[in-house]
Amino acid sequence: MCGITGYFGTPGASLPGRVLLQRMIGAISHRGPDEQGIHVDADAGLGHARLSIIDPAAGKQPMCNAEKSVWLTFNGEIFNYIELRRDLIARGHVFRTQSDTEVLLHLYQEKGLDCVEDLNGDFAFAVWDAPRKRLMLARDRMGVRPLYYTECEGCLFFASEVKALLEVPAIRAELDPVALNQIFTFWFPLAPRTPFKDVFELPPGHILTATPQGTRVRPYWRLDYPEANDEGAWDGRSEADIAEELRELLFDATRIRLRSDVPVGAYLSGGLDSSIITAVTRRIAPDRLRTFSVTFESREFDESKQQQEMVQALKTRHDQIQCSTADIARAFPNVIRHTERPILRTAPAPLFALSDLVHAKGFKVVLTGEGADELFAGYDIFKEAKLRRFCARQPDSYLRPLLFRRLYPYLPLLQGQSHTYLAAFFGGGGAELDDPLYSHLPRFRTTAGAKVFLSRDLRRELGDYDALAELRESLPGEFGRWHPLCQAQYLETAHLLPGYILSSQGDRMSMAHSVEGRYPFLDHRLVEFAARIPPKMKIRALREKHILRESMKDLLPKGIGNRTKQPYRAPDSQCFSGPDAPGYVDDALSRYEIEGAGYFDAGAVQKLVNKSRRKSALGTRDNMAFVGILSTQLWRRAFVDGACKVGADISPREVA
Amino acid sequence: MQDDVEALIRDFIVDNFLFRDDRDCLSDTESLLEGGLIDSTGVLELVAFLETEVGIEIADAEIVPENLDSIKSIATYTKTKLAQVAA
Known part of the structure; x- marks a missing residue:
């Protein structure tokens, strides 16, 4: 896990390429404090800040092929590198190191741009192919690892974080008002847009190629769901059968994510998902388990009772850090320096403190349960949308809106609401039922209420720009044919997950302290499998993640296995x-x-x-x-x- | 007295939900819900204000958008309640 930087073209006269790359790497050295490397060519430059995890002695980057014509700078992990390496050796490739970096280099030489299709991993990388005069940038399918780029005075610059791009003398940070509008609607800007005007994110599952003829960005993978009435290959498969395959996939996804030459820890929130990951890890590598968690003073947010229950059940060696409101306030400016974007919740701050603890204990890698709520419909928003449709079928019902109280037992203020106000907040009959964003309209409406604070000038600049319309237009053509639950899952998985969860709460908070997060639930084999699981097996009545609970029930204490989803929140x-x-x-x-x-x-x-x-x-x-x-x-x-x-x-x- | 109530309510809405000084951007009949100005917490804030500052008592069954969703409807509802107290 590391930080990468580089350029294609001529980076301006004021700084030699090597000096510029040095500065760019310096800006993101928290991502890779162990080693730095630079390669400069006539038409391109690559930089690398390294956090040594696999083959620490020999994985130095940028790495080149034997002819020194193809160069790679790589952030992340290829978890199936052992299998890929074996296959490449069988086809005649000769390796100098044990690193996954070299596997990627060989795979590129054999398959070119299509190499990404064989990778199971979390990655952002750049390949400079000198004979072809081509720079390739690629990013993992789910958006775990970041990659930003911009063009300035005819030169393309890229980096793991925007702060490295701002080291280029001609690049100035300026707020993009449309991005701010989107953040104050969705919690994140719609990729490729970033809060920095003219700086773009390479979207998850995309590759960019730059040649003297121009720059091109295209997807190589996309999240897909079956049509609503098409059970296809699932027809007749029993729940037990699906649960078994799910279990096997999750065990394998976790197994390959334990590949590391340094010790691996796990985050333990006390919720179902991190408990599952911890329990699975315990089965695979019983002697290696070390867990970490964050606790709060306020009972409204604290989950230490559940954390301790898992620690006792799995007998892990556990460390925790208490995060007070004062800790959050003190850390917040630093948190924003790392998120590099405005955020509407303080929830990243405790994770910033947690990665600091993990680092202090000598760990560079942690497994987490992120992704399960998106894949198996754990978030309340999925049940909320189901309830709203249920209410819309009988708009005059007195009792149906009262179910929203049951949905949000942890929100005391909602408990006192009358059924008419509940119906009004969550309402959604009539024309709204046909809106592709139906599931998310209450959230977007509440969030957009914050736009009342935008200045008169900014509003004027935005004119009649409509963030919801832009999101609607960006949806894939087949979206309308998916089951409503899958539509809602798509919005969470393709947008909120990379746009906020994996970035502002994930990579940026852990890498701030040189800690790499690994996400077994986000193995693309599991993501593709989960997308095909019938909706009724995900939410059974109002029980979320039903199929996941079924597949793991023997691994968890009953209290945890049956626990209702409690969203991770922090004092704001x-x-x-x-x-x-x-x-x-x-x-x-x-x-x-x-x-x-x-x-x-x-x-x-x-x-x-x-x-x-x-x-x-x-x-x-x-x-x-x-x-x-x-x-x-x-x-x-x-x-x-x-x-x-x-x-x-x-x-x-x-x-x- | 009647106009005072309306002004009091408007001030409360502006200071607590609308926040903005350019008052012309909220009409008396505009829906607070649709404008995203009031959420589930906001309704309870409004009820607490009417009970403590204006001095009316609000039954649970009366906490409905018909009574509380615009400056005009809040004012009408409040005046009716005040008239009941006075009678």
Whole structure:
């Protein structure tokens, strides 16, 4: 796991390519503190910051072929590299190292751009093919590893994180208002857009090729579901049969993710998914299990009871870190420096603290349960959409809307709502039923409420731009033929997962402390398998992840196996509103800074700040607005003003 | 008195849900729900305000969008309640 950078073309006269690459790598050295490497050619340059995990002695990068004509810089892991290597040797390839990097290099030489199709892994890489004068960039199917690019003065630059691109003298950070509008609707910008104007993300499952003739981006994989009424190969398969295959796939996905020359730990949230991963790991590698978790002071968020239950059941060696509201507030500017985008929740901050703990304990790799909620319909939004359709069938029913209270037992304020208000919040009959975004409309509506804070100028610039319309237009042609549950799953898996979960809560938080996350549920074989599981086996009545629970029930204590999904949440605006709030909060939200940035209405922001001080807890929309505004202002401080380069808040280890 | 109630309600909505100073952007009849101005927490904030600041008592059955979804409907509802108290 590492950081990569590079360019194709001539990077401008002010800096020699080698010096520029050195600076770009320096900006993301937290991703790979063990070693750095650079290769400069007449038409291209590649850089690499290395976190040594497989074959530490010999996996140095950028790596070249025997003829020194093809060069590779690679971030991530190819989990099936042992099998690929064996096949390549059988076909006559000769290897110098045991590394997965060299396997990728040989595979490219044999298959060219199609090499990605054989890879089972989490990766972002660049291949410079000098004889063809071609640069290839590729990113894994689910979007675990990041890759950004931009073109400037005729030269293409790429890097694992945007901060490396900002080292190019001619590239300046500027907020893209459309991206801000999208974040204040979906929680993330729609790829390839990023909050940085003219800087793009290579979308998951895509490859980019750049030659003197031009640049081309195309998908090599896409998430797909069966048609709603087509049970195809599943027809007649019993639930037990499907559960068994699911179990085998998950065991294999976990097994190959335990391949490493350094110790592997696991995050244990106390929920079903991380418990499953921990239990499976225990079966495969009983002596290697070390677990980590984050706890909260407030019972509203804390899951330490469930964590301890798993620790006892699996007898793991466990470390935990308590994250207070003050910890979140203190870490937040650094968190934003790593997310590189405004966020509407503080939830990444505790994960930032957790990876710090993992690093301090000497671990570079952790397994996590991420992905199960998307694949097996664990999130409340799936049940919510099912309930909304159920209510829409009998719009006059008094009792049906009351079921929403059962759906959100952990939201005390919802418990007091009348059935008419519940129906109004979650409503969705009539024309809405035909909207492809039906499942997500209540969430998008609530989130978009935060746009009331956008400044007059920004609104004028946005004109009648409609983020929902852009999302609708981007959906695949066959979307409308999928089962409603699959449609909702697609929106979560193809968008929220890479756009927020795997990036702002995932890669960026763990790599901030040089820790690599691995996600067995996101093995593409499992993703493709899960997509074909009939919806009724995923949500049985209102029991989410039914098939997954069935397939794993003998591995878990009953209390965990039957546990209802509790979403991972952290305290939000209250972290920044108490008497102990750090001084930067007042500054970042002051009229002076808000007006200087021009993104938000200063008077409205002041009213929100006052409200947050008056009340112990804000509602959902106000919380999102508060965190969104604060993080946008911190994003500006970190990148637009150039404060990032001062590095005042970066701990010595991150700079090293 | 009547106009005071309406002004009080408008001020509360503006300070707590709308936040913006450019008041012309919210009409008296605009739906707070549809405008994304009020969520499940907001309704309870509004009820607490009407009970403590305006001094009316609201039964659970009356917490419905017909009574509380625009400045005008809140004002009408509140005035009816105040009239009941006075009677």
